[in-house]
Amino acid sequence: MDALETPRGRHGRAPDVLRPGAWLPMREYPQNEPVDFVIVGTGAGGAPLACKLARAGFSVVAFDAGAWWRPLEDFASDEAHQAKLYWLDERLCDGDNPLKLGSNNSGKAVGGSTVHFSMVSLRFRPEWFKSRSLLGYGVDWPLDWREMWRYYREMEQALKISGPVTYPWGPKRPRYPYRQHEVNGAGLALARACDALGVDWSPTPLATLSAPRGDAPPCVYRGFCVSGCSTNAKQSALTTWIPWAVRAGAEIRDLAMVGRVETGGDGLASGVHYFREGRWQFQRARHVVVAGYAIETPRLLLNSASARHPDGLANRSGLLGRNLMVQTNNAVWGHLEEEVRWYKGPPSLALCEHWNYEDRGKDFFGGYCFMSQGPLPAAWVATQTGNHGLWGQALVDEMRHYNHQVGLKIVGETLPQERNRVTLADEHDQYGLPVARVTWSMGDNDRRLVAHALDFMGRGLDAIGARDIWSEAENTCHLGGTARMGFDADSSVVDADCRSWDVRNLWVCDGSVFPTVGGVNPSLTIQAIACRTADRIVALAARGDL
């Protein structure tokens, strides 16, 4: 566990995570000279941006509060032990439906939550980028779907996404660079359910290799994906963008918690204060990019208030921290006669996006996909005790059906509401920083979406002969929306290039910028936006607009 005690990225070298014991040379930048870009966070937003900006010749220092793990040597096949990957610093949750965070959706590690994400790599439906104009809900994005689809393509190629030869929904897309994985018993149960319901299904496009790639082996289907991949088959930021960024000349500082963005007399950002190796330090920068995801990003910007920015940085609109969105993560569960053994393979090997692309027959706005499931025992018992309310002998008996269990679970869209937000609480964390208060309440539309999904999936499980079917009525996953991008400074925090309207050398690059969240896992979209932002920065620099 020494990766949690002593930084690994220092003395001019960085761990080569693909080879045991090996190191990569890493450039280091002095603190007192401004670097071109400081990036706070090295997950799906920060890591691709660091890589692409370094490749474009900018000096880049990226910070992460978490450790720089070597998966081959540091990762155990153990749910509890691997909690070391999660953001477990205290956060306060309230509202009508207080969120459960922790393992669910934010990581504290170099590579961010991509180190323990479930690798589901989906594209947004094109119409979602204009959901207000075309579908009548939410707000429009200032991005064009065709441009985003070009970036999706770039991301899929970069991460060697293993996906189906043909994808059943949406505009025709190019073939995925690697072939789909074998679908496990749990995934084939979804296929049978979809056959019975008369809708399409597909093997899930996943960011884990189905064939070797350089030093990374193909997936061995060990099933501990959301506890961290110990084989490097998972194409996380830790195993892709980060090493590429280091090779391109970026510096990554691990175990470095950024607590405040400093602004100068001109109101512009001048650098960041960060806690590393037992003391607060300051890194000067010409530009600061905040990429901490939808809770840490507003928390940092709110905590960076100054005389000139009394409500926090980039908050002239008052929207910073507001419109927090989650995705609903409800499920139906049941047992089958056969031994499914859903612990084998990535948890979601098959999916159905029917209700993302079909608008008829809905009494709600937005969409959802649903996927096959494979929770490991600790995650599964949390579901049984939480939503199912079981304990005692009833719980022990129900858990005994583990190897026969199947489930279908949604990633469902929720609508942006200003009352759902991230603010600073009175409590302080181990760094002395105010902890985030996360307020979330479900809206009526969100409830209707969940009801529709539970009914539909329940009929699916029923049709394949599942027994003791029950619905998990409350659960949420991915976040978004607390630093929304938009068309003007009054109704958004950043512009289409993820650049703050108020502080022009401050950028936000993560899921916080989503105006709406859609009904698919957000990681591919976050990475696509990061790469677009990098290209935009290069273009702006070329014409002197940076």
Added chain:
Amino acid sequence: MATPHTLRLVTLGATALMGAVAWTWQARETRAPRRRLRPDTDVLVEAARTLNRSAGLLALAVAADSALEHARGDFHNRAMYTPLATSLLSLLASGHGHRDDAAAAHRLRDGCYLAAGLTGLVGSGFHLYNVSKRPGGFGWTHLFYAAPLGAPAALVLSGLLGYYGERVRDAAGDRVPRVFGLPAGQAVALMCAAGLLGTTAEAGLLHFRGAFQNPAMYLPVTAPPVSAALLAGTALAGPHRPGLRALSRLWLRFTTLLGLAGSAFHAYGITRSHGGWSNWRQNLHAGPPLPAPPSFTGLALAGLAAHALLDEERHLTPFHARLWRRRPAWRLP
């Protein structure tokens, strides 16, 4: 480090090496010129023995492959032992044939080969049935990961090669050796060419599943079809194309080597799987199949045997040509 660059270099190097070996092999081969009226019995028997050996090699590949794959399927259906048994029979028959220089078919060998071929056919049917009852309909998911539709065909080919070998022996005494109504060389050549194409399709499907991540994976989907085309071309083009014949033999030799190199590449592929060889219980199944590539070697060797037959026919051509010239006159009313 398996960077794209090193993989390209390894592929180019291996290709060049195999090319050089094939070239040297071809250059060192000498054939005594023959001018005889009747086909040389020895040549036919020798070709038949090569066909036995080819059949044996394919049988060995099938035995190993079906043992591995059906162990993966836990032999949950008793029928899954059948290909193992019949491929071993075919292997035994082939060993027997290899030692036998009689110019006549052997009834037991015939039986073994027929059993192998039939098992292959039935196996294809079984696999198709297995795929058809999978959920989600017929699609790439099942082509990639359900029972492989093409695999049992290798057993059909083993049986066919052996069976052809027996027919060649039977034809050994004939003035114009024929197999299934075609001149022996042509018959064997066309069957081999078809087999090479079928095996290429199987390799193509599985290498597509592997996303052609290593450029070497393109070799078995390019070289064997060229071999097949050249072999079929040689067989159909008539005797007076020595350049074509030489080229065809060279490609076949390259394909022979490629089949062996394929197993080496697959062994390397297993080292690139997680845990490598120490995780053999997983990687022998999940990694690239070690026994599969030598099927190409077996077919290419059979193709070379076809060449020996074709050459023999060519040597007899001057005599036959005189017969041919006279023959129309006999047919005039």
Added chain:
Amino acid sequence: MSLPRYPGYDVLHKRNGPSWNEPTRRAVDARLALPREPRFFDARQWALLNALCARILPQPADRPPVPLAAMVDAKVFERQGDGYRDTRLPHLQDAWTRGLAALDAEAEARHQQPFVALSAGQQDALLTAMQQGMLHHPAWGGMPPALFFSERMVHDITGAYYQHPTAWNEIGFGGPAGPRGYVRLDSDRRDPWEAAEARPGREDEAREANRRVR
């Protein structure tokens, strides 16, 4: 449908095989070597916690029990939070201290006895009332009993149980898997290093297969 059983299956047989790597061995060894004496809870709380564990997660008598109370004590002692906290709940340690005190207060109020002295039926009735939010003793101090029940008490006890190899054996979970993962992904297909489920009347077959799991 009778409950699936995996006679003779012990995931620890795989400890030295290719399914476990060194970090896994260290993590599970540490869990199995956990001190059995409380470091956080005092004697009265400890007795109450043990009684609670027996009700929340009853264990069969024919095998060594999973030391649930010790595992919960370790979590609370080391302040292993979840990364989020419902604002209605106090911190991990405070929540447990207050929750246990309130539960005993409820027992005294209802039965004039501490919780540990109640019959199993009385204990379950009290726990059910707690789960349904029917308890209102001032000792809760504003902490909703139902929330403490689900998000703290049951969450921590059951979470501890299902990270123990004994629980993995009970449910037939494959356990740690890496470097070696799995080959046979389809339903009703078992890798030789997975738990074999007993078919009715064919327990010996499963026992034999499980004996060979490595």
